[in-house]
Amino acid sequence: MTNPNEIIPGVLFYSYFSTSRKEKVGFLSNNTLVLQVSGHFTLETAAQTISMSSGEMLLIGKNQLGQITKTPLPGEYYETIVISLREDLLRKIALEEHLAVQEKYVGPPNILIPSNEFLKAYFQSVIPYVRNPEESITNDIGLLKVKEAVKLLLHAMPRLSSVLFDFSEPHKIDLEKFMVSHFHYNIPVKEFAELTGRSLAGFKRDFQKTFGMAPRQWLQERRLTEAKNLIDNKNKKPSAIYLDLGFESLSHFSNSFKKKFGKAPTEKSISG
Structure with a gap:
Protein backbone atom coordinates (compact mmCIF):
# COMPACT_ATOMS: atom_id res chain seq x y z
CA MET A 1 0.00 0.00 0.00
CA PHE A 165 -12.94 28.42 14.15
CA ASP A 166 -10.18 31.01 14.41
CA PHE A 167 -10.00 32.28 10.84
CA SER A 168 -7.79 35.28 11.54
CA GLU A 169 -4.56 35.71 9.62
CA PRO A 170 -1.33 34.80 11.46
CA HIS A 171 -0.01 37.83 13.33
CA LYS A 172 3.52 39.05 12.71
CA ILE A 173 5.72 37.07 15.07
CA ASP A 174 9.29 37.65 16.22
CA LEU A 175 11.28 36.85 13.07
CA GLU A 176 14.65 36.25 14.72
CA LYS A 177 13.28 33.98 17.44
CA PHE A 178 11.25 31.96 14.93
CA MET A 179 14.07 31.43 12.42
CA VAL A 180 16.64 30.47 15.07
CA SER A 181 14.23 27.77 16.29
CA HIS A 182 13.14 26.51 12.86
CA PHE A 183 16.10 27.00 10.46
CA HIS A 184 16.56 23.23 10.02
CA TYR A 185 13.23 22.71 8.26
CA ASN A 186 13.60 22.20 4.54
CA ILE A 187 10.65 24.26 3.30
CA PRO A 188 10.43 27.07 0.73
CA VAL A 189 11.14 30.63 1.85
CA LYS A 190 7.55 31.49 0.92
CA GLU A 191 6.27 29.12 3.62
CA PHE A 192 8.62 30.62 6.21
CA ALA A 193 7.08 33.97 5.29
CA GLU A 194 3.52 32.68 5.78
CA LEU A 195 4.40 31.10 9.12
CA THR A 196 5.70 34.42 10.42
CA GLY A 197 2.60 36.30 9.23
CA ARG A 198 4.30 38.16 6.39
CA SER A 199 4.08 38.47 2.63
CA LEU A 200 7.12 37.13 0.78
CA ALA A 201 8.33 40.65 0.03
CA GLY A 202 7.79 41.76 3.63
CA PHE A 203 9.58 38.68 4.92
CA LYS A 204 12.64 39.30 2.75
CA ARG A 205 12.71 42.96 3.76
CA ASP A 206 12.42 42.23 7.49
CA PHE A 207 14.91 39.37 7.18
CA GLN A 208 17.55 41.62 5.63
CA LYS A 209 17.09 44.16 8.45
CA THR A 210 17.30 41.44 11.13
CA PHE A 211 20.11 39.23 9.84
CA GLY A 212 21.94 41.44 7.34
CA MET A 213 21.60 38.92 4.50
CA ALA A 214 19.06 37.18 2.28
CA PRO A 215 17.04 34.26 3.73
CA ARG A 216 18.59 31.52 1.56
CA GLN A 217 22.12 32.66 2.37
CA TRP A 218 21.41 32.82 6.10
CA LEU A 219 19.74 29.41 6.14
CA GLN A 220 22.72 27.82 4.40
CA GLU A 221 25.20 29.49 6.78
CA ARG A 222 23.19 28.62 9.90
CA ARG A 223 22.74 24.98 8.91
CA LEU A 224 26.41 24.52 8.09
CA THR A 225 27.50 26.16 11.35
CA GLU A 226 25.22 23.84 13.30
CA ALA A 227 26.57 20.86 11.34
CA LYS A 228 30.14 21.79 12.24
CA ASN A 229 29.20 22.06 15.90
CA LEU A 230 27.53 18.65 15.90
CA ILE A 231 30.46 16.99 14.11
CA ASP A 232 33.23 18.68 16.14
CA ASN A 233 31.65 18.70 19.58
CA LYS A 234 29.03 15.95 19.52
CA ASN A 235 30.88 13.41 17.35
CA LYS A 236 27.94 13.15 14.99
CA LYS A 237 28.36 11.50 11.59
CA PRO A 238 27.41 13.55 8.50
CA SER A 239 25.07 10.79 7.33
CA ALA A 240 23.16 11.03 10.63
CA ILE A 241 22.55 14.78 10.58
CA TYR A 242 22.25 16.11 7.04
CA LEU A 243 18.50 15.45 6.69
CA ASP A 244 17.74 16.85 10.15
CA LEU A 245 19.50 20.07 9.16
CA GLY A 246 17.46 20.62 6.01
CA PHE A 247 19.80 19.27 3.33
CA GLU A 248 18.18 17.16 0.62
CA SER A 249 21.13 14.85 -0.02
CA LEU A 250 24.40 13.84 1.63
CA SER A 251 26.37 14.90 -1.44
CA HIS A 252 24.83 18.38 -1.40
CA PHE A 253 25.63 18.70 2.29
CA SER A 254 29.22 17.47 1.87
CA ASN A 255 29.92 19.81 -1.06
CA SER A 256 28.45 22.82 0.75
CA PHE A 257 30.38 21.96 3.92
CA LYS A 258 33.69 21.64 2.08
CA LYS A 259 33.10 24.90 0.21
CA LYS A 260 32.55 26.78 3.49
CA PHE A 261 35.11 25.13 5.79
CA GLY A 262 37.75 23.91 3.33
CA LYS A 263 37.50 20.26 4.40
CA ALA A 264 35.01 17.47 3.95
CA PRO A 265 32.73 16.88 6.96
CA THR A 266 34.26 13.40 7.42
CA GLU A 267 37.72 14.88 8.03
CA LYS A 268 38.85 15.41 11.64
CA SER A 269 39.98 18.64 13.31
CA ILE A 270 37.99 20.91 11.05
CA SER A 271 38.89 24.55 11.46
CA GLY A 272 36.46 27.20 10.41
Whole structure:
Protein backbone atom coordinates (compact mmCIF):
# COMPACT_ATOMS: atom_id res chain seq x y z
CA MET A 1 0.00 0.00 0.00
CA THR A 2 1.27 3.47 -0.86
CA ASN A 3 1.91 5.60 2.22
CA PRO A 4 0.04 7.71 2.91
CA ASN A 5 -2.98 6.55 0.93
CA GLU A 6 -5.41 9.37 0.08
CA ILE A 7 -8.96 8.26 0.74
CA ILE A 8 -10.30 11.72 -0.09
CA PRO A 9 -7.61 13.91 -1.70
CA GLY A 10 -6.64 16.75 0.60
CA VAL A 11 -8.96 15.67 3.42
CA LEU A 12 -8.66 12.06 4.60
CA PHE A 13 -5.43 10.04 4.60
CA TYR A 14 -4.39 6.60 5.78
CA SER A 15 -0.82 5.74 6.76
CA TYR A 16 0.16 2.08 6.97
CA PHE A 17 3.62 0.49 7.20
CA SER A 18 5.73 -1.85 9.31
CA THR A 19 9.10 -0.17 9.81
CA SER A 20 10.13 2.79 11.98
CA ARG A 21 10.09 6.07 10.14
CA LYS A 22 11.03 9.64 11.00
CA GLU A 23 9.94 12.46 8.78
CA LYS A 24 9.77 16.22 8.73
CA VAL A 25 6.41 17.94 8.59
CA GLY A 26 6.18 20.82 6.16
CA PHE A 27 3.84 23.75 6.47
CA LEU A 28 0.60 22.42 8.01
CA SER A 29 -1.79 25.14 6.91
CA ASN A 30 -4.85 23.34 8.32
CA ASN A 31 -5.80 21.99 11.74
CA THR A 32 -5.25 18.23 11.59
CA LEU A 33 -6.80 15.38 13.55
CA VAL A 34 -4.65 12.26 13.93
CA LEU A 35 -6.25 8.96 14.99
CA GLN A 36 -3.71 6.38 16.17
CA VAL A 37 -4.85 2.87 15.22
CA SER A 38 -1.66 1.01 16.18
CA GLY A 39 1.97 1.80 16.91
CA HIS A 40 3.53 4.84 18.57
CA PHE A 41 3.38 8.42 17.28
CA THR A 42 5.53 11.34 18.49
CA LEU A 43 5.34 14.96 17.32
CA GLU A 44 8.18 17.35 18.16
CA THR A 45 7.91 21.09 17.55
CA ALA A 46 10.04 23.95 18.83
CA ALA A 47 7.65 24.44 21.74
CA GLN A 48 6.19 21.01 22.43
CA THR A 49 6.80 17.24 22.33
CA ILE A 50 3.71 15.06 22.46
CA SER A 51 3.23 11.30 22.04
CA MET A 52 0.34 8.90 21.67
CA SER A 53 -0.34 5.20 21.29
CA SER A 54 -3.10 2.96 19.99
CA GLY A 55 -6.61 4.32 20.50
CA GLU A 56 -5.57 7.94 21.14
CA MET A 57 -6.37 11.12 19.19
CA LEU A 58 -4.34 14.28 18.69
CA LEU A 59 -5.41 17.65 17.32
CA ILE A 60 -2.46 19.38 15.64
CA GLY A 61 -2.91 23.13 15.34
CA LYS A 62 -2.48 24.88 12.00
CA ASN A 63 0.54 26.90 10.86
CA GLN A 64 3.22 24.73 12.48
CA LEU A 65 6.46 22.97 11.66
CA GLY A 66 7.49 19.79 13.42
CA GLN A 67 9.05 16.36 13.21
CA ILE A 68 7.05 13.14 13.44
CA THR A 69 8.42 9.77 14.50
CA LYS A 70 6.25 6.77 13.62
CA THR A 71 7.15 3.50 15.33
CA PRO A 72 5.36 0.14 15.00
CA LEU A 73 5.26 -2.04 18.12
CA PRO A 74 6.74 -5.57 18.02
CA GLY A 75 4.58 -7.88 15.94
CA GLU A 76 2.31 -5.06 14.73
CA TYR A 77 1.92 -2.78 11.75
CA TYR A 78 1.88 0.97 12.18
CA GLU A 79 -1.49 2.52 11.33
CA THR A 80 -2.63 6.15 11.48
CA ILE A 81 -5.66 7.95 10.13
CA VAL A 82 -5.13 11.63 9.35
CA ILE A 83 -8.04 14.02 8.83
CA SER A 84 -7.25 17.48 7.48
CA LEU A 85 -9.78 19.95 8.89
CA ARG A 86 -9.73 22.32 5.96
CA GLU A 87 -10.63 25.91 6.66
CA ASP A 88 -13.28 26.03 3.93
CA LEU A 89 -15.12 23.13 5.57
CA LEU A 90 -14.76 24.63 9.05
CA ARG A 91 -16.16 27.94 7.80
CA LYS A 92 -19.17 26.08 6.41
CA ILE A 93 -19.74 24.30 9.73
CA ALA A 94 -19.40 27.56 11.65
CA LEU A 95 -22.07 29.16 9.45
CA GLU A 96 -24.43 26.19 9.69
CA GLU A 97 -24.08 25.90 13.46
CA HIS A 98 -23.97 29.69 14.11
CA LEU A 99 -20.59 29.33 15.83
CA ALA A 100 -18.30 32.25 16.53
CA VAL A 101 -15.04 32.48 18.46
CA GLN A 102 -15.62 34.41 21.67
CA GLU A 103 -11.99 34.67 22.73
CA LYS A 104 -8.51 33.91 21.38
CA TYR A 105 -7.12 30.48 22.20
CA VAL A 106 -3.94 30.73 24.31
CA GLY A 107 -3.21 27.06 25.17
CA PRO A 108 -0.75 24.58 23.61
CA PRO A 109 -1.04 24.24 19.82
CA ASN A 110 -1.20 20.43 19.91
CA ILE A 111 -3.85 18.80 22.09
CA LEU A 112 -4.43 15.18 23.09
CA ILE A 113 -8.17 14.58 22.97
CA PRO A 114 -9.57 12.75 26.03
CA SER A 115 -11.47 9.66 24.94
CA ASN A 116 -15.19 9.11 25.49
CA GLU A 117 -17.76 6.63 24.18
CA PHE A 118 -18.75 8.84 21.26
CA LEU A 119 -15.16 9.33 20.08
CA LYS A 120 -14.40 5.62 20.50
CA ALA A 121 -17.40 4.76 18.33
CA TYR A 122 -16.37 7.37 15.75
CA PHE A 123 -12.83 5.98 15.71
CA GLN A 124 -14.11 2.48 14.93
CA SER A 125 -16.52 3.79 12.29
CA VAL A 126 -13.74 5.41 10.25
CA ILE A 127 -11.40 2.39 10.12
CA PRO A 128 -13.46 0.31 7.61
CA TYR A 129 -13.50 3.22 5.14
CA VAL A 130 -9.75 3.70 5.15
CA ARG A 131 -8.88 0.00 5.18
CA ASN A 132 -10.97 -0.62 2.08
CA PRO A 133 -10.12 2.27 -0.25
CA GLU A 134 -10.78 0.12 -3.32
CA GLU A 135 -14.47 0.29 -2.45
CA SER A 136 -14.17 4.07 -2.81
CA ILE A 137 -16.41 6.02 -0.52
CA THR A 138 -17.87 9.12 -2.07
CA ASN A 139 -16.65 12.59 -1.19
CA ASP A 140 -20.03 13.33 0.34
CA ILE A 141 -19.74 10.46 2.83
CA GLY A 142 -16.14 11.35 3.61
CA LEU A 143 -16.98 14.97 4.29
CA LEU A 144 -19.84 13.87 6.55
CA LYS A 145 -17.31 11.88 8.59
CA VAL A 146 -15.12 14.98 8.86
CA LYS A 147 -18.09 17.06 9.98
CA GLU A 148 -18.98 14.39 12.54
CA ALA A 149 -15.40 14.52 13.88
CA VAL A 150 -15.64 18.29 14.39
CA LYS A 151 -18.92 18.02 16.29
CA LEU A 152 -17.60 15.24 18.52
CA LEU A 153 -14.44 17.22 19.26
CA LEU A 154 -16.55 20.17 20.38
CA HIS A 155 -18.70 17.84 22.49
CA ALA A 156 -15.59 16.45 24.21
CA MET A 157 -13.81 19.81 24.57
CA PRO A 158 -16.01 22.88 23.92
CA ARG A 159 -13.00 25.19 24.23
CA LEU A 160 -11.68 23.76 20.95
CA SER A 161 -14.09 26.07 19.11
CA SER A 162 -11.54 28.86 19.59
CA VAL A 163 -8.94 26.64 17.89
CA LEU A 164 -11.01 25.27 15.04
CA PHE A 165 -12.94 28.42 14.15
CA ASP A 166 -10.18 31.01 14.41
CA PHE A 167 -10.00 32.28 10.84
CA SER A 168 -7.79 35.28 11.54
CA GLU A 169 -4.56 35.71 9.62
CA PRO A 170 -1.33 34.80 11.46
CA HIS A 171 -0.01 37.83 13.33
CA LYS A 172 3.52 39.05 12.71
CA ILE A 173 5.72 37.07 15.07
CA ASP A 174 9.29 37.65 16.22
CA LEU A 175 11.28 36.85 13.07
CA GLU A 176 14.65 36.25 14.72
CA LYS A 177 13.28 33.98 17.44
CA PHE A 178 11.25 31.96 14.93
CA MET A 179 14.07 31.43 12.42
CA VAL A 180 16.64 30.47 15.07
CA SER A 181 14.23 27.77 16.29
CA HIS A 182 13.14 26.51 12.86
CA PHE A 183 16.10 27.00 10.46
CA HIS A 184 16.56 23.23 10.02
CA TYR A 185 13.23 22.71 8.26
CA ASN A 186 13.60 22.20 4.54
CA ILE A 187 10.65 24.26 3.30
CA PRO A 188 10.43 27.07 0.73
CA VAL A 189 11.14 30.63 1.85
CA LYS A 190 7.55 31.49 0.92
CA GLU A 191 6.27 29.12 3.62
CA PHE A 192 8.62 30.62 6.21
CA ALA A 193 7.08 33.97 5.29
CA GLU A 194 3.52 32.68 5.78
CA LEU A 195 4.40 31.10 9.12
CA THR A 196 5.70 34.42 10.42
CA GLY A 197 2.60 36.30 9.23
CA ARG A 198 4.30 38.16 6.39
CA SER A 199 4.08 38.47 2.63
CA LEU A 200 7.12 37.13 0.78
CA ALA A 201 8.33 40.65 0.03
CA GLY A 202 7.79 41.76 3.63
CA PHE A 203 9.58 38.68 4.92
CA LYS A 204 12.64 39.30 2.75
CA ARG A 205 12.71 42.96 3.76
CA ASP A 206 12.42 42.23 7.49
CA PHE A 207 14.91 39.37 7.18
CA GLN A 208 17.55 41.62 5.63
CA LYS A 209 17.09 44.16 8.45
CA THR A 210 17.30 41.44 11.13
CA PHE A 211 20.11 39.23 9.84
CA GLY A 212 21.94 41.44 7.34
CA MET A 213 21.60 38.92 4.50
CA ALA A 214 19.06 37.18 2.28
CA PRO A 215 17.04 34.26 3.73
CA ARG A 216 18.59 31.52 1.56
CA GLN A 217 22.12 32.66 2.37
CA TRP A 218 21.41 32.82 6.10
CA LEU A 219 19.74 29.41 6.14
CA GLN A 220 22.72 27.82 4.40
CA GLU A 221 25.20 29.49 6.78
CA ARG A 222 23.19 28.62 9.90
CA ARG A 223 22.74 24.98 8.91
CA LEU A 224 26.41 24.52 8.09
CA THR A 225 27.50 26.16 11.35
CA GLU A 226 25.22 23.84 13.30
CA ALA A 227 26.57 20.86 11.34
CA LYS A 228 30.14 21.79 12.24
CA ASN A 229 29.20 22.06 15.90
CA LEU A 230 27.53 18.65 15.90
CA ILE A 231 30.46 16.99 14.11
CA ASP A 232 33.23 18.68 16.14
CA ASN A 233 31.65 18.70 19.58
CA LYS A 234 29.03 15.95 19.52
CA ASN A 235 30.88 13.41 17.35
CA LYS A 236 27.94 13.15 14.99
CA LYS A 237 28.36 11.50 11.59
CA PRO A 238 27.41 13.55 8.50
CA SER A 239 25.07 10.79 7.33
CA ALA A 240 23.16 11.03 10.63
CA ILE A 241 22.55 14.78 10.58
CA TYR A 242 22.25 16.11 7.04
CA LEU A 243 18.50 15.45 6.69
CA ASP A 244 17.74 16.85 10.15
CA LEU A 245 19.50 20.07 9.16
CA GLY A 246 17.46 20.62 6.01
CA PHE A 247 19.80 19.27 3.33
CA GLU A 248 18.18 17.16 0.62
CA SER A 249 21.13 14.85 -0.02
CA LEU A 250 24.40 13.84 1.63
CA SER A 251 26.37 14.90 -1.44
CA HIS A 252 24.83 18.38 -1.40
CA PHE A 253 25.63 18.70 2.29
CA SER A 254 29.22 17.47 1.87
CA ASN A 255 29.92 19.81 -1.06
CA SER A 256 28.45 22.82 0.75
CA PHE A 257 30.38 21.96 3.92
CA LYS A 258 33.69 21.64 2.08
CA LYS A 259 33.10 24.90 0.21
CA LYS A 260 32.55 26.78 3.49
CA PHE A 261 35.11 25.13 5.79
CA GLY A 262 37.75 23.91 3.33
CA LYS A 263 37.50 20.26 4.40
CA ALA A 264 35.01 17.47 3.95
CA PRO A 265 32.73 16.88 6.96
CA THR A 266 34.26 13.40 7.42
CA GLU A 267 37.72 14.88 8.03
CA LYS A 268 38.85 15.41 11.64
CA SER A 269 39.98 18.64 13.31
CA ILE A 270 37.99 20.91 11.05
CA SER A 271 38.89 24.55 11.46
CA GLY A 272 36.46 27.20 10.41
